[in-house]
Amino acid sequence: xxxxxxxxxxxxxxxxxxxxxxxxxxxxxxxxxxxxxxxxxxxxxxxxxxxxxxxxxxxxxxxxxxxxxxxxxxxxxxxxxxxxxxxxxxxxxxxxxxxxxxxxxxxxxxxxxxxxxxxxxxxxxxxxxxxxxxxxxxxxxxxxxxxxxxxxxxxxxxxxxxxxxxxxxxxxxxxxxxxxxxxxxxxxxxxxxxxxxxxxxxxxxxxxxxxxxxxxxxxxxxxxxxxxxxxxxxxxxxxxxxxxxxxxxxxxxxxxxxxxxxxxxxxxxxxxxxxxxxxxxxxxx
Amino acid sequence: xxxxxxxxxxxxxxxxxxxxxxxxxxxxxxxxxxxxxxxxxxxxxxxxxxxxxxxxxxxxxxxxxxxxxxxxxxxxxxxxxxxxxxxxxxxxxxxxxxxxxxxxxxxxxxxxxxxxxxxxxxxxxxxxxxxxxxxxxxxxxxxxxxxxxxxxxxxxxxxx
Numbered sequence: 001x002x003x004x005x006x007x008x009x010x011x012x013x014x015x016x017x018x019x020x021x022x023x024x025x026x027x028x029x030x031x032x033x034x035x036x037x038x039x040x041x042x043x044x045x046x047x048x049x050x051x052x053x054x055x056x057x058x059x060x061x062x063x064x065x066x067x068x069x070x071x072x073x074x075x076x077x078x079x080x081x082x083x084x085x086x087x088x089x090x091x092x093x094x095x096x097x098x099x100x101x102x103x104x105x106x107x108x109x110x111x112x113x114x115x116x117x118x119x120x121x122x123x124x125x126x127x128x129x130x131x132x133x134x135x136x137x138x139x140x141x142x143x144x145x146x147x148x149x150x151x152x153x154x155x156x157x158x159x160x161x162x163x164x165x166x167x168x169x170x171x172x173x174x175x176x177x178x179x180x181x182x183x184x185x186x187x188x189x190x191x192x193x194x195x196x197x198x199x200x201x202x203x204x205x206x207x208x209x210x211x212x213x214x215x216x217x218x219x220x221x222x223x224x225x226x227x228x229x230x231x232x233x234x235x236x237x238x239x240x241x242x243x244x245x246x247x248x249x250x251x252x253x254x255x256x257x258x259x260x261x262x263x264x265x266x267x268x269x270x271x272x273x274x275x276x277x278x279x280x281x282x283x284x285x
Numbered sequence: 286x287x288x289x290x291x292x293x294x295x296x297x298x299x300x301x302x303x304x305x306x307x308x309x310x311x312x313x314x315x316x317x318x319x320x321x322x323x324x325x326x327x328x329x330x331x332x333x334x335x336x337x338x339x340x341x342x343x344x345x346x347x348x349x350x351x352x353x354x355x356x357x358x359x360x361x362x363x364x365x366x367x368x369x370x371x372x373x374x375x376x377x378x379x380x381x382x383x384x385x386x387x388x389x390x391x392x393x394x395x396x397x398x399x400x401x402x403x404x405x406x407x408x409x410x411x412x413x414x415x416x417x418x419x420x421x422x423x424x425x426x427x428x429x430x431x432x433x434x435x436x437x438x439x440x441x442x443x444x445x
Contacts, residue, residue, distance in 0.1 A: 196410050196419075196426060197399045198390075207397065208366050214350040215362040248416035253409040 026068065027061050027210075031279075034074055037168040039277045046274040048175065052206055058276050059219040059284060062210070067231065071283040079160060079229030079281025082236050086161025089154055096143030101158075104141065107165050114166035114278045118267040120179040127182040127267050130159050131238070132258075150258045156236040160227045163280025170277055171224050173270045186268025189261055195252025201269070221246075222273040223266070225282025232285060239266055308429045311387075311404045320392025321380035326402070326429035331437025339431045339438075346401070346427060346435055356442060367398060372445035382436045386427075401427040 031039040041058040049056070060068060074080045090101045113130060121128045121136075128136070134155065135147035148155040175183045190201045204213065205221030212218070226239040240257040243265060247254040255261040307328040316322055339346040341360045349357055351366035377385070384392055387402035402425045410419040427435075 192408055194408050196407055196423060198407065199397070199399075203397045204366075211365040212362070213364045213366050214347075218366075244416060248411065248414060250411075251414060252407075252411045252416075253418040254411070254416040 026065055027057075029061070029065075029068060031058070031060055031068070031072060033072055033167065033279075039168060039279060040170065040275065041277075043275045046271065049272060052202075053220070056222065056273060056276060057209070057220050058273075058279060058282075059222050059225055060279065060282060062217045062219040063283075063285060067283055067285055071279070077229065077281065077283055078234070079227070079236060079283060080164070082157045082160045082227075082229070083164045083281060086157035086159070086164075089158050090161055094142055094144060095138060096145075097141075099142045101137070104137075107161075110162060111166045112169055114163040114280060115169040115171050116173060118179075118263060118270060119174060120177065122178070125178075127179050127263055129240075129263055129266055130162060131155055132263070134158060151238050151241050156227050156238055159238070160236055160281045163227065163278055166278040167280070168277050170275060171270065171273045173267060173274060175267070175271045179267065182264045183267050183271060185261070186264035186266070189265045190268055193250075194247055195250030197250045197252075199250040201246070201265075220272070221269065222276060223269050224273045224276040225279040225284065227280050228282045228284045230284050236281060239269075311402050311425050314387060314402065316384060316388065316391050317380075319381075319384070320388070321384040322387055323380045325433060326383070326387075327433050329430060329433065331430075331433035331435070333434070333438040333441050335431075336434035336436070336438025339427065339435050345431060348435070351398070354442065356444075370439065370442055372442060374440040374442040375445070377439075379436055379440060382439050383432065386432050386435055399426060401425060402429070402432055 029041075031041050033039065039058065039060070041061050042055055045053050045056045060071060070076045070078075087107075090107060093100045093103075113133075117130045117133065118127050120126075121133075124136070126132075129150075131150045135150070138144040138147035148158075193200045193203065201221060204218050209218050209220045223239045223242075226242070227236045228242070229235070230237050238257070240262045243262050244254045244257060255265075309324065309326045314322055314326070315324060337357070340348040340354070341357060343350075348354075348370070349360055349363045351364040353363040353365065353369045353371070355369075355371050357363070373382070381392075385398070388400040389396045389398035390400060404423045404425055407423070410423055411417060412419045
């Protein structure tokens with residue numbers, strides 16, 4: 001047992017409330033939200049990861065007991081406040097035609113969206129994220145001249161709502177067919193060592209998940225919990241914004257949110273989580 | 286400003302800064318076939334106390350982000366990504382340690398460890414941690430004397 005383990009054990013033994021940054025994650029715990037949504041937080045890796053990892057884990061597994069507990073009950077999950085705002089936006093008329101999302105969609109018809117995006121859009125001949133799909137609806141169906149920004153508060157709220165109604169669905173993004181070329185680009189980016197620190201996604205999240213880097217407990221970098229409520233900044237965080245932060249922290253020039261590279265990376269990383277369940281909005285540190 | 290000094294020095298045909306006259310630049314470092322660097326990067330003996338500061342300071346080496354060091358227990362949150370450095374001074378000599386810190390990949394191809402004395406060969410190098418593209422020539426992650434100081438500190442870690 002190393003020193004930190006001893007300290008954590010002693011802290012628990014004394015009944016002390018250890019801070020979330022040092023208390024141990026219960027890597028064997030299971031997640032059931034509200035006592036009814038059963039999440040898959042660990043499962044066999046999809047076939048395309050053969051030789052890389054054998055088991056995939058939700059980032060929830062690597063978080064402290066306190067953070068894990070926050071996600072298990074919607075009354076404790078601060079992200080659910082943004083889901084309520086997102087649901088209001090879903091029913092709010094926007095654009096020249098006075099339509100809302102609800103004019104065309106019943107939310108109960110959208111429960112598989114989060115689990116299957118990014119996905120190929122034949123009409124536009126491109127892989128689209130959920131955010132891109134919302135923007136397409138806004139400009140092409142709802143007559144909005146200026147669709148929401150991909151990383152805007154409104155977009156985060158509505159994508160949190162869309163994720164929340166898909167919670168518990170098994171992530172299953174398609175990587176074959178016309179999306180495959182984009183997926184290959186994402187895979188190449190995942191394994192590229194960027195920046196002056198020369199770190200790839202894989203260096204930390206494939207080769208070192210479960211290890212600590214300073215006070216952080218490295219996860220597999222799964223994105224099934226996005227958008228994520230982060231305790232660090234007390235707001236929702238979109239996945240490509242998280243990508244940007246990671247690439248920045250390698251002392252690299254990042255790609256932009258919405259860039260072809262980050263769309264490809266989002267598809268690839270999502271596919272590494274095929275088999276986990278949609279958790280957004282999850283709670284992370 | 287720094288760039289201007291270099292240009293001025295070049296125009297005058299003198300070396301950049303008299304105090305750095307002995308410093309071996311990253312591109313001039315001689316690495317042997319084992320990935321070792323035999324020659325000091327500065328010619329000035331390393332200061333182990335300063336080396337400890339470099340090891341534990343986030344804006345400098347931040348070595349404990351990835352390595353556990355029992356002798357540095359007073360500093361919290363040691364990482365687990367790299368091997369423990371306990372006894373590292375008994376496992377390696379000065380040339381080996383200098384080589385690993387400057388460019389670990391020369392000794393261990395594919396190592397995750399950043400190269401602390403290298404200024405080129407990067408993919409999309411940034412302007413420090415801004416996320417923006419680097420402008421002009423890159424500085425190595427650590428200065429030459431920082432590396433000599435860390436080597437001196439590591440050589441004191443002879444206990445397992």
